[in-house]
Amino acid sequence: MGLDRGQRLLTALEGGYGDAADALRINGYAMSRERLLGAATALAERVAGAPALAVLARPTAETVVAVVGGLLAGVPVVPLPPDSGPKERGHILGDSGASLLAVGGGDAPVEGVETFRVELDAHSGGSFAEPAPERTAFVLYTSGTTGAPKGALIQRGAVAADLDALAAAWQWTAEDTLVHGLPLFHVHGLVLGVLGALRTGSRLVHTGRPTPEAYAGARGSLYFGVPTVWSRVAADHESAQALASARLLVSGSAPLPVPVFERLAALTGRAPVERYGMTESLITVSTRADGERRPGSVGLPLDGVRTRLVGEDSTAVPHDGETVGELQVAGPTLFAGYLNRPDANAESWTADGWFRTGDVAVIGPDGFHRIVGRASVDLIKSGGYRIGAGEVESALRDHPAVADAAVVGAPDPDLGQAVVAYVVADGAVTGDQLTAFVAERLSVHKRPRRVVLVAELPRNAMGKVLKKQLLDLA
Structure with missing residues (x-):
């Protein structure tokens, strides 16, 4: 047997x-x-x-x-x-x-x-x-x-x-x-959302589509969702309040905007758990069921997982909660390589066996991780400064008129890259007002040089903003 x-x-x-x-x-x-x-x-x-x-x-x-x-x-x-x-x-x-x-x-x-x-x-x-x-x-x-x-x-x-x-x-x-309505061709919906139930023995309810009404009607104790799902749940007060009996609300696959985190916590009485992972690494970092759940943070490495931050010169980046570096991971959850792609494998691993995630992050003195975004699109080098797009996005979302925001670094002949923000906003707020709002909260060099007001942001099936499309527009 x-x-x-x-x-x-x-x-x-x-x-x-x-x-x-x-x-x-x-x-x-x-x-x-x-x-x-x-x-x-x-x-x-x-x-x-x-x-x-x-x-x-x-x-x-x-x-x-x-x-x-x-x-x-x-x-x-x-x-x-x-x-x-x-x-x-x-x-x-x-x-x-x-x-x-x-x-x-x-x-x-x-x-x-x-x-x-x-x-x-x-x-x-x-x-x-x-x-x-x-x-x-x-x-x-x-x-x-x-x-x-x-x-x-x-x-x-x-x-x-x-x-x-x-x-x-x-x-x-x-x-x-366990309740979720996520696609079954990704790690989140399939590996966590199906095999997790078949390994732990929990019941599984897949709602088909992840609507607020379906989530509310399932009466689960553990819910998985991506930020788009949780944003819609938070906007439906009756459905959100029906989740108050749940034990855990887990968000992943993209950063959960702080206003959505706070609305969910207020309506359900449950601060969401955020976690971080990739197809290649599965889930490596998470806040804990019995620990602090800090808005904008994905918490601590899972048991057996090691993480480190490195700079462009491959030296260690301090864990001071401010300095941005590339996140590298090691541990038993990592993939075995790319099929038929020795070139990609060579690029993805360091000489001492760490996987290069391609994501940029900051780590605090207490070990809490905050993901800034992809190095290719979310680490903006402007006028000699290194700017994390996620920090600017969070500042924009703090504005009461802003429903969503995405920031990219557009080519600029003077600065190298200019901070450009695409913003979904309600009301009569202007781009200049949003630029000033960010400059009051962050270093002046992090303010958007241009704000483009849009009806919606392009996203994939897992709720991730398609920043390459925005870069093409920029």
Whole structure:
């Protein structure tokens, strides 16, 4: 049978956690863990030995069965975004070497790969030996600023280590009911939001779409969301107040604006937990269930994770809460490298084995981390100063008329880069007024040189602002 239950990745499928008929409810479809295991084992028997299994990752029970089936069989799972275009889809399928694609009942076959439909009513009582921890669990594709998406190789041991560290940090147990409505082709929605429940034994409610009404109606104890979700919840007072019975509200995938943090805390009585991670590292830093939750901060490294800040000259940056540096991480949650990309691997690791996140951050004397943003777009070098875009964005959001803001460094012949702010604002506030507002709160050199008022900011499915689009505009 292989490894014992304590060494298995999906511990809760082994029994001993209770198994209600609706232990998992995915977009309205209820399943027990036993039924999930039977259907997933039947699928595992079909895909065993394949080089990789692609899964058209819609928020459905079919997706969960296919992912679990691939993991049971020890076949690397390649989540395919359902909105990916033909070029991106072809690249992911070809680069990953996926020979099979699992789809739901209403999905059409995809050219270039053997497509099959997931059967929710299938059942097998067979079993598979647990694959070794160093085996690849997922090939997760992540886009950079240039080139085709890269496939990050996520090992089974990294997933287990990360989920166990998060369970400790968030006091996540089988007594919880986890609620979220996040996409199932990212770390947040799939690894944390599905496998987390199947490892801790908590119930899972995936709402399909992450609407305030759906979150309020789910009556969970643990909620996951991205800033866009929490912003909408905070704007719906009735739905927000319905979350007062929840134990933990977790925000990630992008910085949570301080005004949203404060509104959520006021309406629910629960200050949100913020955490930081990447596809390549999984989640590495978080505030704690039993610790301080500081607006704008993602807290402390998880158990087993080490972090450091370095400057452009590769020397250590002081942990003074002010000095910006590139965040580097080490520990058991890191990926095993990019598939077929030795060039990217060489660029991503330091000589002494630390992963270069490409994010810039500050760390306080107490160890609390604050993420400034991506080095490529959020570290602005203007007139000899190094300016974190996140700090300027936070200052702008403090203005009562500002609903949202994004700051970029636009090329400037005099300054090198000029601070340009794109702002979603209510009322009759002007760009000059916002510039003055920032200059009163931050160093004068950090003020926006130009403010562009817009109706909305471009964002991806996880709520992250697409700053490259803003740079193109700037």
